Amino acid sequence: MKASAPGKVILFGEHAVVYGRHAVVTAINLRCYAEALKSSTFRIESPIATTSLDFEKHPYVSYAIKRFMEVKPIDGVKIKIESEIPIASGLGSSAAVTVAVLKALDAEFDAGLSDEELFELARKVELDVQGRGSGTDPFVSTYGGAWLIPERKPLDLGEFRMLIVNSGEESITSEMVAKVARLRDELGDVVERIFDVIDTISLKAFAGEGEISRLMAVNQCMLKAIGVSTKRIDEIVEELEGLGIAAKITGAGGGGSVVGVGSDEALQRAAKLFSGIIVEPEREGARVED
Ligand SMILES: Nc1ncnc2c1ncn2[C@@H]1O[C@H](COP(=O)(O)OP(=O)(O)OP(=O)(O)O)[C@@H](O)[C@H]1O
Numbered sequence: 001m002k003a004s005a006p007g008k009v010i011l012f013g014e015h016a017v018v019y020g021r022h023a024v025v026t027a028i029n030l031r032c033y034a035e036a037l038k039s040s041t042f043r044i045e046s047p048i049a050t051t052s053l054d055f056e057k058h059p060y061v062s063y064a065i066k067r068f069m070e071v072k073p074i075d076g077v078k079i080k081i082e083s084e085i086p087i088a089s090g091l092g093s094s095a096a097v098t099v100a101v102l103k104a105l106d107a108e109f110d111a112g113l114s115d116e117e118l119f120e121l122a123r124k125v126e127l128d129v130q131g132r133g134s135g136t137d138p139f140v141s142t143y144g145g146a147w148l149i150p151e152r153k154p155l156d157l158g159e160f161r162m163l164i165v166n167s168g169e170e171s172i173t174s175e176m177v178a179k180v181a182r183l184r185d186e187l188g189d190v191v192e193r194i195f196d197v198i199d200t201i202s203l204k205a206f207a208g209e210g211e212i213s214r215l216m217a218v219n220q221c222m223l224k225a226i227g228v229s230t231k232r233i234d235e236i237v238e239e240l241e242g243l244g245i246a247a248k249i250t251g252a253g254g255g256g257s258v259v260g261v262g263s264d265e266a267l268q269r270a271a272k273l274f275s276g277i278i279v280e281p282e283r284e285g286a287r288v289e290d
């Protein structure tokens with residue numbers, strides 16, 4: 001059976017959300033597709049490689065299979081993955097591949113998982129691989145929609161377009177989360193206060209208070225302060241601002257993607273100039289495909 005799950009954009013609050021602060025996040029209209037077929041052996045085929053269970057080359061997929069087997073033991077499975085979500089770019093490719101694989105396994109082996117059980121398994125996989133994480137990405141990939149985290153308050157973004165510009169640098173979430181943890185160990189309260197500022201930004205954005213462009217600009221400064229921006233990202237953010245687009249890192253940073261908001265005209269223009277893509281909020285979470 002084939003299943004899919006969406007990627008995501010964190011509009012506000014990445015990293016701070018790992019430490020209990022608020023984040024505003026939306027699923028986006030880029031999906032990861034996973035097909036699961038009963039087999040007597042294990043085989044994983046993806047744009048990365050073709051392997052058996054392999055916790056180095058296919059950590060999220062392999063742990064997803066392992067966690068699924070705790071619910072329903074299986075002798076083997078063939079998994080085939082195709083994804084529209086750029087890998088290691090801050091758009092939740094890891095959560096989407098995890099959730100899509102779990103949903104496909106659930107359908108192929110009739111495990112009868114509820115959405116919440118699916119999310120809980122994906123959350124465990126995230127922790128298996130990343131060691132630390134807020135669960136935001138697996139949550140939004142499972143349920144779709146836009147949310148205030150951690151309360152899971154839904155948000156209607158309506159007609160809302162976001163520009164995604166790839167910095168061309170890889171963003172490895174586990175490494176960036178570990179980097180921020182080291183800074184927090186070293187500077188304690190200084191980093192906690194930065195998280196508090198990010199928390200306030202997320203709450204204001206969710207409440208529709210304050211201009212989104214200003215809030216994004218300050219959020220980006222805070223992300224820079226905790227060391228997850230790069231020279232290239234700073235340049236992209238500044239150039240986008242020159243085109244009337246407010247922009248910040250989305251996801252773990254250290255590379256990956258920048259998200260920008262502005263008028264449709266400005267977004268179209270910037271998308272051409274930066275070879276960016278324009279994405280929209282996605283209501284549907286994990287689903288079985290025909
Ligand atoms: N299509 C795919 N096929 C197989 N594995 C994938 C695929 N997409 C993502 N992955 C796995 O997810 C890893 C990237 O996850 P990572 O969390 O670092 O980035 P991300 O999820 O794209 O960004 P972020 O977590 O900041 O939103 C890849 O190295 C790979 O292990």
Ligand SMILES: C[C@@](O)(CCO)CC(=O)[O-]
Pocket residue numbers: 010013014015016017018090092132133134135136137173177250251252
């Ligand atoms: C960096 C982070 O906040 C978002 C990654 O998309 C990590 C997490 O929430 O687990």
Ligand SMILES: [Mg+2]
Pocket residue numbers: 092093094095137173
């Ligand atoms: Mg990820």
